[in-house]
Amino acid sequence: MKSAFGEGAMTQLAVSLDKSLLSTLDSITQVVHHFWMALPPHEIGKRIRAIREQVSMNVSTVADALSITEATVLALEDGQLDPIPGDYILIVSKLLETDFRYFISTDLDETENRTRQVFRSLEAPNANDAFAIRRFVSLCVSERDLETLLSIDRRTLPPQYPKQVDSSRLHKEQGPIAARQERDRLGLGTLPIKNIFQHVRSQGIRLFRHRLEDANLSGVTVVHPNAGVCMLINYDEDLYRQFFSAAHEYAHVLFDRSELNDSGCVLSYKYSNEELLELRANRFAAEFLLPVQALSKYSRPRGIEGLVKLIERIARDYHVNTAVVAQQVRQANWITQRTLDSFFQNLPVVIKRSQKTDPEIPANLTDAQSRRWTAAIEKGVTSYYMELLRRARTEEQITFGRFSEMLGLSVESAHDFVREAGIAL
Structure with missing residues (x-):
């Protein structure tokens, strides 16, 4: 069988593949034969068009990237370009934030199906968020590939917490109870969690952050067929809110694994607190980040001014926003519901973004x-x-x-x- 691609395209493909894959094949030509053109041109073109339209990319953008005419791009998508130059596939895959293997074989069809499940679940999909989610899925697969390459064993997921009957009262109770049990299991006591992202990753979960334009979308949790359980946190949110979102998504992994397996994903919106699963996850996140028991380390405040100062101090100590502290202070019965409602309405104290340190950025940088x-x-x-x-x-x-x-x-x-x-x- 003669390859449809020239030596330059084969070399470019070989450079993009890991040495572990190359070591299993005898030559660069075999790499091409192993992957390339397992799908016919019309199927490759169909796949390219579907994703291009999904992310609202113009034909002219693809044409500019490939240095060809728009008519040639349309011919490619219609399956009329045969053979398809190998560098076209590599360039388009990068442009569309999609693994090139999806365009040449059926190896990643399940991955693409899972990505589309997330898109179908979005309430306000837009092109930029579609790109972000595609990149997120691609990063999850790449991380899995790197761990395999470096012989790093992935830790198994934490135990699943049992479900009870569908009751808002029980859901409210389940969240804090599970948070305390999870802290005990992990030996955290009542200490602050310095890096919630690292903690979540240590439990066998892949976690990435990416800026999303939908301000109401806080997080996405996906069960990937190859990469396992993966979380996406909206980087556009306030840093402490990102911490809360990570703990919230962690609750979905602990409680809602069957829903995740059935639907492939769970999306968390800020305004969905009326949903029982979201309500439970919010209560879990608050207690997991700031246990009510931890308040016993502080002197009970006197007066509104003392309360505000204490809330600010605890927020800094536990890396949570002041609204979360106020909620937990209410759970400890230090304040009335009326005082809590007044605090939420006025927000007399907040921690500025500039005063929050991202634990993912290495220390001592210029x-x-x-x-x-x-x-x-x-x-x-x-x-x-x-x-x-x-x-x-x-x-x-x-x-x-x-x-x-x-x-x-x-x-x-x-x-x-x-x-x-x-x-x-």
């Missing part, structure tokens, strides 16, 4: 390095993912081209990022 890290984090890169990439590159398990690709950057931009972010390769 301002320029910190800005570089921040820009990467808001596009989904995590400190854990970055460390996996760094190890894979320094141990020569992947090429720098693959390193760049897995960061979603060109090789030149990846060189700039490594230098400016102070990453040692």
